[in-house]
Amino acid sequence: MKNAVGPVLRMSEGIEAIIAAIEEDNPSTEIEVIDRGAYVRIQAPQRMKVTRASIERHIGCPFEMRQFEPMMAAFAGRIETSSDAILWSFKRREETIS
Numbered sequence: 547m548k549n550a551v552g553p554v555l556r557m558s559e560g561i562e563a564i565i566a567a568i569e570e571d572n573p574s575t576e577i578e579v580i581d582r583g584a585y586v587r588i589q590a591p592q593r594m595k596v597t598r599a600s601i602e603r604h605i606g607c608p609f610e611m612r613q614f615e616p617m618m619a620a621f622a623g624r625i626e627t628s629s630d631a632i633l634w635s636f637k638r639r640e641e642t643i644s
Contacts, residue, residue, distance in 0.1 A: 547591075548591060548593055549591050549636045550578075550589040550590065551590060551591075551592065551593065551622050551623030551635060552588045552590055552621065552622060552634050553587075553593045553620075553634070554587045554621060555588065555607075555617050555618055555619065556618075556619060556620075557604075559584055560605055562587075562602035563600070563601065563603075563606075564601060564607065564617070565579055565586070565588060567597070567600035567609075568594065568599040570604070571597050571600050572590060572593075572597050573587070575591070575593070575594065585619055590634075591635050592634075592636045592637075593605070593633070593634070593635045594633070595631055595634075596614075596631070596632050596636070597630060597631045598611050598630050598631065600628070601614075609631070611627060611629055611631070611632060614632060622634070623635055623636050624636070624637070
Protein backbone atom coordinates (compact mmCIF):
# COMPACT_ATOMS: atom_id res chain seq x y z
CA MET A 547 0.00 0.00 0.00
CA LYS A 548 1.46 3.36 -1.02
CA ASN A 549 1.79 6.08 1.64
CA ALA A 550 0.32 3.81 4.30
CA VAL A 551 -0.46 5.20 7.75
CA GLY A 552 -1.92 3.70 10.89
CA PRO A 553 -1.20 1.86 14.13
CA VAL A 554 0.58 -1.36 14.93
CA LEU A 555 -1.39 -2.82 17.85
CA ARG A 556 -0.22 -5.45 20.31
CA MET A 557 -2.54 -8.46 20.23
CA SER A 558 -4.99 -8.05 23.09
CA GLU A 559 -8.58 -8.43 24.10
CA GLY A 560 -10.77 -5.98 22.22
CA ILE A 561 -8.59 -5.75 19.11
CA GLU A 562 -11.54 -6.73 16.88
CA ALA A 563 -13.59 -3.87 18.36
CA ILE A 564 -10.77 -1.40 17.62
CA ILE A 565 -10.56 -2.64 14.02
CA ALA A 566 -14.34 -2.31 13.64
CA ALA A 567 -14.21 1.24 15.04
CA ILE A 568 -11.45 2.23 12.60
CA GLU A 569 -13.45 0.78 9.70
CA GLU A 570 -16.54 2.71 10.86
CA ASP A 571 -14.64 5.99 11.12
CA ASN A 572 -13.12 5.60 7.64
CA PRO A 573 -16.06 4.37 5.51
CA SER A 574 -14.75 5.31 2.08
CA THR A 575 -11.14 4.29 2.76
CA GLU A 576 -9.44 0.99 2.01
CA ILE A 577 -8.39 -0.41 5.39
CA GLU A 578 -5.83 -3.23 5.38
CA VAL A 579 -5.44 -5.43 8.47
CA ILE A 580 -2.26 -7.53 8.64
CA ASP A 581 -2.27 -10.10 11.46
CA ARG A 582 1.28 -11.02 12.49
CA GLY A 583 0.29 -13.14 15.49
CA ALA A 584 1.75 -11.02 18.30
CA TYR A 585 0.60 -7.78 16.70
CA VAL A 586 -1.77 -6.41 14.08
CA ARG A 587 -0.86 -3.70 11.59
CA ILE A 588 -3.86 -1.60 10.54
CA GLN A 589 -3.18 0.70 7.62
CA ALA A 590 -4.82 2.96 5.08
CA PRO A 591 -3.45 5.18 2.33
CA GLN A 592 -2.72 8.81 3.32
CA ARG A 593 -5.08 9.21 6.30
CA MET A 594 -6.84 7.23 9.02
CA LYS A 595 -8.89 8.36 12.00
CA VAL A 596 -10.48 6.63 15.00
CA THR A 597 -12.82 8.28 17.48
CA ARG A 598 -13.57 7.58 21.10
CA ALA A 599 -17.29 7.40 20.30
CA SER A 600 -16.86 4.64 17.73
CA ILE A 601 -14.54 2.64 20.00
CA GLU A 602 -17.07 2.91 22.83
CA ARG A 603 -19.86 1.69 20.52
CA HIS A 604 -17.85 -1.36 19.52
CA ILE A 605 -16.42 -2.32 22.91
CA GLY A 606 -19.66 -1.53 24.73
CA CYS A 607 -18.18 0.49 27.59
CA PRO A 608 -16.53 3.86 28.28
CA PHE A 609 -13.07 4.32 26.74
CA GLU A 610 -10.46 7.03 27.17
CA MET A 611 -8.16 7.68 24.23
CA ARG A 612 -5.14 7.51 26.54
CA GLN A 613 -5.96 3.77 26.87
CA PHE A 614 -5.08 3.41 23.18
CA GLU A 615 -1.42 4.35 23.60
CA PRO A 616 -0.32 1.23 25.56
CA MET A 617 -2.01 -0.94 22.90
CA MET A 618 0.04 0.71 20.16
CA ALA A 619 3.52 -0.77 19.70
CA ALA A 620 4.28 1.57 16.79
CA PHE A 621 2.60 3.54 14.03
CA ALA A 622 3.25 4.77 10.51
CA GLY A 623 2.77 8.40 9.49
CA ARG A 624 2.27 11.49 11.58
CA ILE A 625 -0.02 11.22 14.58
CA GLU A 626 -2.29 13.77 16.22
CA THR A 627 -4.20 12.93 19.37
CA SER A 628 -6.98 14.49 21.37
CA SER A 629 -9.30 13.24 24.09
CA ASP A 630 -11.86 12.37 21.39
CA ALA A 631 -9.83 11.04 18.43
CA ILE A 632 -6.55 9.94 16.93
CA LEU A 633 -5.56 10.91 13.39
CA TRP A 634 -2.70 9.35 11.42
CA SER A 635 -1.71 11.16 8.25
CA PHE A 636 1.01 10.89 5.64
CA LYS A 637 1.60 14.64 5.49
CA ARG A 638 0.83 17.37 7.95
CA ARG A 639 -2.49 18.89 7.00
CA GLU A 640 -4.33 21.99 8.04
CA GLU A 641 -7.15 19.74 9.21
CA THR A 642 -7.63 19.25 12.95
CA ILE A 643 -8.95 16.11 14.58
CA SER A 644 -11.64 17.67 16.76
